[in-house]
Amino acid sequence: MGLDVTWAVKWLTLSAQAMAEHRVELIELDRAIGDSDHGENMDRGFQAVLDKLAESPPETPGAALKLTAMALMSKVGGAAGPLYGTAFLRAATTLGDAAYVDAPALAAALAAARDGIVARGKAESGDKTMVDAWTPAADAAAAAAADGDTLAVLIAAAEAAEAGAVATDPLVARKGRASYLGERSAGHRDPGAASSALILRAAAGAAA
Amino acid sequence: MGLDVTWAVKWLTLSAQAMAEHRVELIELDRAIGDSDHGENMDRGFQAVLDKLAESPPETPGAALKLTAMALMSKVGGAAGPLYGTAFLRAATTLGDAAYVDAPALAAALAAARDGIVARGKAESGDKTMVDAWTPAADAAAAAAADGDTLAVLIAAAEAAEAGAVATDPLVARKGRASYLGERSAGHRDPGAASSALILRAAAGAAA
Amino acid sequence: MKKLINDPRAVVDESVEGFGLAHADLVTVSADPKYVTRKDAPVAGKVGLVSGGGSGHEPLHAGFVGRGMLDAAVPGAVFTSPTPDQIIPATLAVNSGAGVVHIVKNYTGDVLNFETAAEMAQAEGVEVRTVLVNDDVAVEDSLYTAGRRGVGGTVLVEKIAGAAAERGDDLDAVAAIGDRVNQNVRTMGVALSACTVPHAGSPSFDLEDNEIEIGIGIHGEPGRHKIAMENADGITNRLLEPILSDLGTASGEKVLLFVNGMGGTPLSELYIVYRRAAQILAERGIAVERSLVGNYITSLEMQGCSVSVLRLDDEMTALWDAPVHTPALRWGV
Amino acid sequence: MKKLINDPRAVVDESVEGFGLAHADLVTVSADPKYVTRKDAPVAGKVGLVSGGGSGHEPLHAGFVGRGMLDAAVPGAVFTSPTPDQIIPATLAVNSGAGVVHIVKNYTGDVLNFETAAEMAQAEGVEVRTVLVNDDVAVEDSLYTAGRRGVGGTVLVEKIAGAAAERGDDLDAVAAIGDRVNQNVRTMGVALSACTVPHAGSPSFDLEDNEIEIGIGIHGEPGRHKIAMENADGITNRLLEPILSDLGTASGEKVLLFVNGMGGTPLSELYIVYRRAAQILAERGIAVERSLVGNYITSLEMQGCSVSVLRLDDEMTALWDAPVHTPALRWGV
Numbered sequence A, B: 001m002g003l004d005v006t007w008a009v010k011w012l013t014l015s016a017q018a019m020a021e022h023r024v025e026l027i028e029l030d031r032a033i034g035d036s037d038h039g040e041n042m043d044r045g046f047q048a049v050l051d052k053l054a055e056s057p058p059e060t061p062g063a064a065l066k067l068t069a070m071a072l073m074s075k076v077g078g079a080a081g082p083l084y085g086t087a088f089l090r091a092a093t094t095l096g097d098a099a100y101v102d103a104p105a106l107a108a109a110l111a112a113a114r115d116g117i118v119a120r121g122k123a124e125s126g127d128k129t130m131v132d133a134w135t136p137a138a139d140a141a142a143a144a145a146a147d148g149d150t151l152a153v154l155i156a157a158a159e160a161a162e163a164g165a166v167a168t169d170p171l172v173a174r175k176g177r178a179s180y181l182g183e184r185s186a187g188h189r190d191p192g193a194a195s196s197a198l199i200l201r202a203a204a205g206a207a208a
Numbered sequence C, D: 001m002k003k004l005i006n007d008p009r010a011v012v013d014e015s016v017e018g019f020g021l022a023h024a025d026l027v028t029v030s031a032d033p034k035y036v037t038r039k040d041a042p043v044a045g046k047v048g049l050v051s052g053g054g055s056g057h058e059p060l061h062a063g064f065v066g067r068g069m070l071d072a073a074v075p076g077a078v079f080t081s082p083t084p085d086q087i088i089p090a091t092l093a094v095n096s097g098a099g100v101v102h103i104v105k106n107y108t109g110d111v112l113n114f115e116t117a118a119e120m121a122q123a124e125g126v127e128v129r130t131v132l133v134n135d136d137v138a139v140e141d142s143l144y145t146a147g148r149r150g151v152g153g154t155v156l157v158e159k160i161a162g163a164a165a166e167r168g169d170d171l172d173a174v175a176a177i178g179d180r181v182n183q184n185v186r187t188m189g190v191a192l193s194a195c196t197v198p199h200a201g202s203p204s205f206d207l208e209d210n211e212i213e214i215g216i217g218i219h220g221e222p223g224r225h226k227i228a229m230e231n232a233d234g235i236t237n238r239l240l241e242p243i244l245s246d247l248g249t250a251s252g253e254k255v256l257l258f259v260n261g262m263g264g265t266p267l268s269e270l271y272i273v274y275r276r277a278a279q280i281l282a283e284r285g286i287a288v289e290r291s292l293v294g295n296y297i298t299s300l301e302m303q304g305c306s307v308s309v310l311r312l313d314d315e316m317t318a319l320w321d322a323p324v325h326t327p328a329l330r331w332g333v
């Protein structure tokens, strides 16, 4: 057994809620070291995900994530759109058309998502990007997966992502728009890492 | 006898000083009901008068006023340039090439100046323009001229102009840029009336 | 006040100098007295067109000097009309013997200075006609004012009269078509923020955070009234209503729609205003045959716009379409 | 925040709609997915040129759609690159079989979205080449950044590559000339004030009353550093120095000088900057052969400007001079 499509839909719904709730906060983070649009982009993108979910309800977790990938790719724009799009697409591919997702599959999906972001964006850990949330999350998920508890995997991932996002504060950005700021980017949280943590927390919330 | 070219040059010099000193004040008056340039225009114009006076010192009061008319006409611009230009030109014409200006000649020159402004600008008393300084000034000068004292004539004119300028405060403008404001022009002093009062006070100061 | 300037008193000198350097293929700049002429002026046999006014409205007027539009522009100090000693030599410089038309925006200062200059140019043997532009419907009661101001319609008068002069119309004909454009155009503006005259150093009027000024002039002089901020559609409705009722346009008529930026408003917003204006005209059955959107007659860095509607006839349309080659308006060449 | 808008989220939709209405003779607007194509696209036998990016930089890019420049423009949300589902149909719509060049400003988002779109368009049988524009010398250390940004040079790449496509160059040749322009152009910008993204509602960065941001990007993203306000000549010196040292221009060379307004700065100030830039180039014996002054790649209502210098060769000059007929740039036609 494991998590089913209901979980996946709840995850995406909670993610959409989180983006709407934290829209201004994410805009403010992006305002400091970017161009003030990340919250708006993510909110718009996840509203599109909700629309798609209502339009054609998916039958498997993999299908739900694929639909999400397509909606984000076509509605978010900016850097985050293709990055999240790729992440969800790779995760969906890993899950295939299985009806249930167990702990190892979850960990594998998160690792695939992280790898997708890195493949597309070419950022390394410490570059002050969303990778700094996804890499610790994927690692923590892999470690927790041994016990077989999906909720534990997702909680571990969420906590690691949140810590990873906080840890971007002192970093100097080397990728994305914040990199133009050089040293001045230090002292601010990366908006993409922050939104990543919110999305991974939603995944855990949906499984609780 | 009467006032000579030294008086005229001193008058113009004091006027230039007054425009420089009150430049910001006149800009502020114009800012409220016009376009923020009257002080700048008058200052620029009277600096040009000083330059001309230094360049080719006039030999008669009439010549001094004619030179002033030309300098103001070519350097002030806006509404005030042609109006003051005409005023000084008409006054100069009235004085002719006399070496001395007596009280009746002074009064006649001020009346001619006022008539010139009215002829050019077609404003009536109470329209909230410089006419509201010049008309009482010319009238007061005419009344004072009977006694034959040029200083008394000029003091009377200056006092009347100052009172006339103050009296523009409650008026609704019907001519010039302030007229576009309609009722909203009430409660502000007309900048051209204010500069006129300064110039007429300088005339008295030069004779003292 | 933050501006890309050096000495506030050298703004016009340096700006016109830069303009002359950038457009040396099209114009000649006389530095003192200051005026700008078309490179090939005077054009033999052609009526000369001269306009001018206070600076701060760029590209008006110097940006419209060139083939098919103005022969000379005379820039005054910022928001201050130029003086006769500039206007006269500019007039003489573009007179080929066919006479000169002065296009004058209806402000006391402009009228008086151009009037004086025209008199003196006539005394020197140049025939001068004056086209007075007074298209601003924000000025309601012209009996008790200096009359309506010349605003956005000026650009249209200059283009169309310029084309008439270029095709060889005589002095009276050029003046007549200029008058006809003026009679058929109405404009209304709005300011979202004030501008700052360099020598003054503080904003030309006060607006609260949530206030806008309806019926603004182009010199930062206040307009009809202040109202609370509204959305673009609401504001556009307010601008169009007095324009159309004053112009008395009827269904089936053809117009040119001109949405002009005051200098500090992004082009994207002008198109939002254009959209609503076009909707209103469509609702009334009025056909927008030609359009112009952009910063053409500005008020320094003021935020806001003006909308002008010109009732077109076939001749005006043809003259609008005629080739023009100036720094700020160019087509057909 | 005072803007001439309705719903902050409908800004791009309504603005592009108005743009389409105003320029219906030149362009066709697809509302959803949103993109703008040249009226006569696809032009038989011609390489198609597509550019795009976040909105808020008007007239870039849609204002440059038309004969001799772009075949399509793809506007994203304000300051947000467009998505593949817009770029792909735009690419297909302008492909006449001769292939399509994507002109992409070097920002992570633009690069990733255009990359995805190019892959998918290729999968549909369209040959795609990409010209990456990265002319911003404000970004110093490109090893540890996403590389230099694409800014003012984009306009010049679009004009010159557009002319090459119009004269019939093949796909590789058009891409090559685009690359050549990019390699020979450098740009540096300055902000005197921040802009406000409609959906954000507050200024994109903070500047004190006496501060300016040197090396500003076109998305309100901060630049190299803040300095105390200086006069126009001083600021222009600061912009030109890194441009010329990076470009390595030598005495005797010919250049195009482009002074671009960020949206909220009056044209008169741009000419003051132009004046000083022209002086600097003259002092170094560099000949300004062509010039462009105005608001062409903006950052909403930001006050400030950018200066671009393009090293010209005879072919680039000829392509610059070639006829162009778009809403925002037009000559020779």
Ligand SMILES: Nc1ncnc2c1ncn2[C@@H]1O[C@H](COP(=O)(O)OP(=O)(O)O)[C@@H](O)[C@H]1O
Binding pocket: A030, A034, A035, A037, A038, A041, A077, A078, A079, A080, A081, A083, A117, A120, A121, A122, A123, A128, A129, A130, A131, A175, A176, A177, A190, A191, A192, A193, D079, D080, D081, D108, D109, D110
């Ligand atoms: N090369 C990259 N690799 C991974 N993440 C990146 C990269 N570039 C940017 N990002 C992420 O994207 C976020 C910005 O997204 P967003 O603001 O939506 O796009 P844009 O920067 O185009 O405005 C950053 O906070 C960062 O986390």
Ligand SMILES: Nc1ncnc2c1ncn2[C@@H]1O[C@H](COP(=O)(O)OP(=O)(O)O)[C@@H](O)[C@H]1O
Binding pocket: B030, B034, B035, B037, B038, B041, B077, B078, B079, B080, B081, B083, B117, B120, B121, B122, B123, B128, B129, B130, B131, B175, B176, B177, B190, B191, B192, B193, C079, C080, C081, C108, C109, C110
């Ligand atoms: N028609 C007129 N008749 C008399 N005085 C006038 C007239 N129009 C304007 N003025 C005077 O000119 C003054 C404005 O001068 P100024 O600010 O220099 O010119 P402008 O209005 O062109 O900016 C007004 O305060 C008023 O006194």
Ligand SMILES: [Mg+2]
Binding pocket: A030, A034, A035, A036, A037, A038, A078, A177
């Ligand atoms: Mg962003």
Ligand SMILES: [Mg+2]
Binding pocket: B030, B034, B035, B036, B037, B038, B078, B177
């Ligand atoms: Mg004034």
Ligand SMILES: [Mg+2]
Binding pocket: B035, B037, B078, B079, C054, C079, C080, C081, C109
């Ligand atoms: Mg004035």
Ligand SMILES: [Mg+2]
Binding pocket: A035, A037, A078, A079, D054, D079, D080, D081, D109
């Ligand atoms: Mg963005």
